[in-house]
Structures are given as C-alpha cells and as structure tokens.
Amino acid sequence: MTDIDDRFTVLGARPGKIMAVHLSYISRADQRGRRPAAPSYFFKPSSSLAASGAEIERPAGTELLAFEGEIALIIGEPARWVTPDAAWNHVASLTAANDFGLYDLRANDKGSNVRSKGGDGYTPLGPALIDARAVDPAALRLRTWVNGEVVQDDTTAGLLFPLAQIVADLSQHFTLETGDVILTGTPAGSSVVVPGDVVEVQVDAGIHSTGRLRTTVVQGGRPFDGAVGSLPAADDTQRTEAWGSAAAAAAARTGDRSETGRSAGDSPVLTDSPVLNAPDTRPVLTPELRAKLARVPVAALSGQLRTRGLNDVTIDGVHALTPGNRFVGTARTLRFLPHREDLFAARGGGYNAQKRAFDAVEQGEVLVIEARGERGSGTLGDILAIRAHARGAAAIVTDGGVRDAEAVAAVGIPVFTAGPHPAVLGRRHVPWETDVAIGCGGTTVEPGDILVGDGDGVIVLPPALAEEVVDAALAQEEEDAWIAAQVASGHPVDGLFPMNAEWRARYESERQN
Template sequence: MTDQIARPGKIIAIHLSYASRADQRGRRPASPSYFFKPASSVGVSGGTVERPAGTELLAFEGEIALVIGTPARRVALDDAWSHVAWVTAANDLGLYDLRANDKGSNVRSKGGDGYTPLGPELIDARTVDPGRLRVRAWVNEELRQDDTTAGLIFPLAQLVADLSQHFTLETGDVILTGTPAGSSVIVPGDVVEIEVDAPDAAGSPTSGRLVTTVTQGDVPFDGELGSLPAVDDLQRTEAWGSAPSTGSGTPSTGSGTQSGETPTNSWVAEPVEASSTLSPELRAKLLEAPTAGLSAQLRKRGHHSCFIDGVTANIAGSKIVGTAKTLRFVPFREDLFRSHGGGYNAQKRAFDAVDDGEVIVIEARGDATTGTLGDILALRARARGAAGVVTDGGVRDFDAVAEIGLPVFSQGPHPSVLGRKHVPWDVDVTVSCGGATVQPGDVIVGDGDGVVVIPPHLVEEVVDDALVQEVEDAWIAEQVAAGHPVDGLFPMNADWRAKYEAQTGPSTGSGTRR
C-alpha cells in the first residue's frame, strides 16, 4: 500500500448504493448521498479494531474503495472513470451505539481509529470494467456478503462525476462505494475478511483479503464530555441487518463480553415475506362471501385448522378482509421487557408500518388478561388504512377503539397496559393466533361467525366456490321456506340438483356459473 492510500486527504462514503442493501433497509434513494470519514480511521490488513467499552453494535461493511489518481473537478460521466487510479477492498466499520446522535453525519459512529481498513493490494483501475467488480466478506471464514457492481443503484463512475460537481477530488482521495446486503454485527474475537476482485478480467486481479480482528476496549466514554452510547430497536435492526434482530434472541453484548467471547445466541431469524396482495375485484368477492362458506370450502380442501378461535368483533356487524401483517408477543420476563418493551418496540413498529388493506394479526397466546392495543395504536392503524386487527388477547380502551371505527376481533376488553403479561417481540413472522398459524400475506376474513385464515394460493378458488355455494344455499332456503323437507334437499340429491339446474343453469364445479 502506498503512503497516499495509508493517509488519504479525504475519505468520502456513500450511505446506500446497492439494491440489495436498499431493499433490506426498506428505502431506495433517488440520488446518492454521502458522509466523510477522517483519515485517521484508515487501517491496514492484519490490524485490529476496538469495540469500545459499554457498546454492543459494532458492524462490518465490505466495500469497494476507489482511489483517485488524477484530480477531478466537474468531470463528465464518460470521463469520470479515467480519474480513478486504483481499486481495493475496504471495511467501512461503524458503531451503531453512536449513530442516532450523529444524525446521518456518522462522525463518531464511523470515524473511530481503524474504522476504515483498506487493501491489502491495489487493482489497476485501467484493467477492469467498473460494472463487473465483485465484493465479498467473511466473518470467521463464513461467507456473509457476495455481490457485484451489477447490483449498484448508482454506477461507480457516477459517484466520481457527482462528487466532482461539489469539490475537487484530489490524488489519493478515497471513495467508499457502499455495501451490499449481509452486513451485520461483529464481536470481540471475530475475524473479518474483505476481498474485491474482477473475476472476468484478464488475470482475475484481486485486492487479496483485507483482514481485521475485533478486540474489546476497556475505556468507557465520558458522559460529561458528550452523549453516551445508546441503542434502541431501530439501531439494533439496522446493525444486525434484519428487523427480527431487535427481538429474536439476539444478545446484547455491550456489558460483560470480553475479548474472544462470541454471543451464545447470535442467530437472527429472517422475516417471512408477505406473499399476497388483493385486487379490488378479489377483495369485493371476499367481502360478499361469509366466513362460514369460506371455511366449508377450506375444509373440502383439507384445511381443518383455518379458524382463529375465541375472538369476537368490537363493532357489531363489522367485517374485515385483508392480508395479514403479523405481530408476536412472548410471555413477560423482566429483563426482556427492559430490552424490548420500551422505545420503538415491535408493537409500535407493526402499527407504524401496516399498509392499506392489511390486517394486523397478533399472537398473544390466548391470554385475555392484558391489552394488546389501545386507542392510540388504533388511531395509527386507522390512519394507515389498516383493514382491522385480530388478536387472541385483550383490548385496552375498548369503547374508544370501537368509536374510532377500526374493526378489531379480540377476546374482549381489559384495562391493563403493556408489560403485565406480554413482551412485544417481533413483526412479519409466522405467528399462532387463536390456535391458527398465520403467515404474513395470508388472507384474513372475519365476520359475525368468526375469523378464518386462507392461504394465498387458494383464495381465488375458495371464494369463487363459496359464492356459488351461497347461491345454492339461498335457493335451498327458498324451498325449505315453501314447506319442503330438508332430507334430500340439503345437501341436494340428484332429483333436487336437476330441479335447481333447470331453474338456474348448471354449475361448472369450479366456482363459476354458466
């Protein structure tokens, strides 16, 4: 590594640039945005990085680093790549415990000594296609990141041209071009390796593996000088890389973890992706079809556990139709409630993120002796366009929630606040509600008879056949009202079927009339 790389004049990093990372974060920028890192943060391969005492969320980010060769000021996009001399590997380390107070500047969270290791080898930028570079990252020899510049939202040359509009990029300046999905938390004793290569170029040039070992610091921050490290569920989510990490058993290692230790439970469950949306036509059919008819069609198809038992509507005569957004509570435990019950917890995240036409389905283990939502959260769900809420727990502010007009199916009212029986744990995962398994994207239909869960791949045929059956049942009811006995009529035998079809036309048997 040259002296210029060891001590660049400027280090400029982009916030989000890979589609995989942007999708993971749930936001895709229209234009690139940047932050600076100090030159003192540069490290070399084989070095160490310290996780400061009293912190828990040190995260790695494997990145492609561009090193400017000739100064660039207001360069055109077509000319921008010619100003890049070298390409190498970078680890854009960050301490999420300090991120909130940095408010996007990342001065402290990304500026620590050794937080920008580079190298170890330089790839001649003239020999590679900037659109065909690859970056990979390993933690303790396990591959964690693997992406190429084909997955960039903003091409590498665009970053050079864009930055040159605002200031001169000087020889030796470094541009960190963003990290793909897979970045996550590392702990003392972990060994991180980053490699950038061009596997399609002649000779397959590579940076070699940039190796960094995490150590545990023993000097805490001084709260009298500035703000202290602090974490919440949002920072845990973004540091670990997925929403369930704030409440799925991910350990807090900020106190008591010594160098060389690893978390006892570092597995993070991935959220289940919602798999269905309802067209206006399909939603209209479901609003017309009764749950009794839908459940009968599900049973014909072998689905006997489609009922959410024990819940009734807070508004008489209300009906809900929508796709499930799930929220899971676990049994109360003092230490877990301290870490997951406050702040921007899973309950608040679910109600803040529910989309138009979704039904929030809450797993509360059938315990009606505490509220799982109240009027404030009901207002938020209503404002977001939620179709309703189904919970196998209780509802606080029951009358007020009903006045808001949000349909809620629950076990009834209970005045207790959160923290008596439940800990809000995670969202968008498979849950159990009233004895039924519910996944995000499942279709939820509720009326006076109760609530049913329909797998998305069955909903079209189930609702069509249920509506056909409704027509038949209405005709049967007319015959019974006219004085005919039900034997042979309900269900219809061959004679009654012939009479029915003579009047109404035959059924195709697939839920449509002809």
C-alpha cells in the first residue's frame, strides 16, 4: 500500500466525494443491451484512490476483477442547481481514471457497488490534470491498454449524456464541492484482468494529454471471512458482465485469444466449480459430421437418442415455414422474457439482444430463440432473416411467431416457427440475453448443441453423442431401406419388421456380397 498522501497527489487534497456514472457511453450501453433514459450514479470512498504506478490486489478466492477506463472530472467552483449551459464552468480539470470493480461481489452489493468497487486502490487517478477551460468537453478521447494492447478507444462524442449534463444533474441533488471527483463512465471494451496484467488509461484533448495512468494487478493472499460477511460468488451472469460477453467469458476458460484478447497463459484462476474448470471436450461439427447428419432423417436420430435414454430432445410445436426445408448446424441462442413495459423501455430499444444475436450468428450456426411458445407476436421479420442469411446462418428456430412470413420465406434461409403473426416483438416479449442456455419448444438448448431439422421437426443432439448417434442412425437407415424393399416386393411385415433371426441372416448375407 502506498503512503496515503501519494494517493491524493494529483488532486492536491483528499476529495470529499467520488461519484460514478453507471452507463454513459452508447457503445457500452448497447453492449449491455439497454440505453437508460437518464444517468444514474453510485458513490466510491476516497480511500479507494490510488496514484499512477500503484498496484491493485485481486483478493484471494476471486476471479472477476475488471477494469473500466474513464474520464474523471474535478470540481472547481461549488455547484448547486446549475444548468447544463453553466455546468462546465464549475469543472476545474479532468484526468484519467480506472474504475476497477470486483464482479464476484457485485450480486451481493445489489446495485450499491460498495464492496465491488470500493476496495483500496480501486480508483487510480492521474498522472496529470488537464485544465477544463482549455478543452471542448465534447471532443475528448479516452483510450485503455492492457499489456500494451488497445482495448478501449472512444470519444465523448459517443456519450449518451454530455459531461455538462452529468454535472448539472448531480447538482440538482446535492452541492458539488471543490475537489469532488466525478467518474463519467466507461465505453465498450471493459473486461477482466488477472495478476501480472498492466492496465493503462489516457485522456487526450488536442495537444493536451493526461499521460498514461498505469496500474499493475497483483494477487492478494488474504481471502474474505465468511463468518463476518458474505463471500464472493461468481456465476455465469457476472462472468458475462465482467468479460463483456458470454463468448469472451467462455473463451477465458480455454485462452481463446480471438475472443478475450488474452493468451492461454493469462487465463484467470477460476473457482472450484468442476464444470468451469473441466476442459471443453465437446466435438466440433466437422464438415464430415455435418455431411453425415445431412443424410439422416430427424426421425432416425430421435430413435437412436431414445435408445440412449434421451427422450426430451425435440423442439416441439415448430414447423418449417417453407415445406421441404432441412438444416444442420450448431446452436446460437437468444432469450426473450414476457413483455413488461418498464423492462421493454430499458432493454427493447437500440442495439438490443435480438439485434445483437442476428449480427453475431456465424456461418453454419442455427439461431435458436426462446419465446416460451408465445405465438401472439413475431420474434423476427424479413430484415433480420436477411441479416442471418447474409451471415451464413444454417437456420432460425423459434417457438414463437414470425412476422412478414411470406417475405421471410422468400429470403431462402430455413425458418422453423410456431406460426406466422403480424404483431411486432414488443407486443409479447422483451429481448433479454444471448448465448445462454434456453428453453425452446419444451427442451433445453445450450450454445454449441447440434440441431437438425426436417419435415418431422427439430431435434437437439448433444455434441458428445453426435458421432455415435449418426453412425448408428445411418446403419439403421440402410437396414430400414432393405426392409422397405422386401415389403415393396410383396413380403409381409411379420417377422421382417423387426427382423427375426431368419431375415437377419439373409440381410447380413446380402450385405457381405
């Protein structure tokens, strides 16, 4: 721990208040799937301040320490009930900040961020101040580097709420005093860091610059005491929020640099969850496996899964929008919740989960939508179908309705749905989240599951069983075709279907010849 005076060097004194904005950049809000109508805030203790060059500890037993590069405003003249037009006159200077947060404690805080963002060293500031009178608050550039690689790069032109509006809004509620600090939010790109990582943040305004605010992450040795208070707990929701996306959170377990921007050696120390620490052994849908699955009817796959004890693997109540459509692909998931006006207002507009899912679906993937079997509105229309088709998606499966059904059918991508409906999404649904396990048509679908669809419906194939099941189904199809030929030539089905010993011997003999 640095000496207490060092923590306040850049400010010249200990601030009375540190206020932070929850969501302020368009890029971050859209990443989170909600655009707030007005700014909201939380407080951080002044004991959380640190100087450039300081270390931050990731506490023992935790995994989700995340950085947030931000612009910090330092109040000059006290402000109370000031207008947005006059608010910037009350800002003396600005500097770079890093609003660190420990997502393992976020759920326990229930929105207050007292523990998750109040730790010692969780608010580095500096290294230099920029005179607020010398810059345009709408033309500031913010950048963050992790281990020398740029991970955040945005400008205040991309703010939902101008900096002056934030100052004016806070001044409605209490007096902003000289030396108070306002952390003005972070753009997209915030993610998890691990011991050994170096995070740098810099703010530039033309010829003016704060220089790089440098913080090194180190491993703490002292765990939290459960006898005193609640313990850290990380779940999939917090991992997704901390890493920035479900894909990045999943990739962190395998060190996939394409998603996390981190090498395998930088993967975080996870909790003791056997599922999270287990290697991912799910096979990839190879071209060879895909070709075999394309030859097998869904009914044959269903029969083979049933012999292996899997009966609840069909997506019930959905049918091909265009008869004759067939597909094979891996699941990419999208979840809708029942419509609620306030939730739709917060998460239904802008670059919401529905739009993100259609923009993210990859070549050969099936976009699977959980709509709870609700047919009273569309879950997609022709524009989104065109987008999925352009991305190379194998199909779209929804247990809800489809809007613009004829136009969607004309796009050419296989769509399996509960039926057409003219109403827009917001009549029945709130677009909620992507890339999570969902329930569609009465069965659970996980991202990466293999789906096959044809005129009989859609089946979910666990990847670990895919090769075994398709080989058995192909063998059964060959046998059934031989039986069908015998029946067509006039033989009765008794003893032939299923085959008795005599017919079995004849079949095996003909196969060998």
